[in-house]
Amino acid sequence: MSDHTTMPELYLEDLELGQRFTSPSHVMELDEIKEFAGRYDPQFFHLDEELARDSLFGRLAASGWHTAATTMRLLVQSLPLAGGLIGAGAEISWPRATWPGDRIHVESEITAITLSRSQPKRGFVTVRSETINQNGEIVQVFTPKIVGWRRA
Known part of the structure; x- marks a missing residue:
């Protein structure tokens, strides 16, 4: 599993539009x-298999926020921006549910790089990140604007 201790940090000068990053995978276990x-989204369709059968999902599903939190961890493991991943806004959607046993990973693409006019040492990197299950289905689309740093 890769992380920031084994990947070189990337500065704005190292990035280009269309550049892609792929994370390791993670299995969404039922107990998790x-x-x-x-703790964070105590709704019956995330907690009880029996009751979840009568929900919109038809069975127990992971919270979208759980998918988002796991996506964030996978982004930290695969997108080594200098200074860390500091968000400055984002859009998120969940086109399909994440189920117990799903193996998810994140595929990210840089879609914009903007230099700051008021802070010459930094800018913003917009990244479209798709969280994908083992069947190749997109379970989440997350498009954050992340603070990026220029080399000193």
């Missing part, structure tokens, strides 16, 4: 889904 939901 229930634990996250119990």
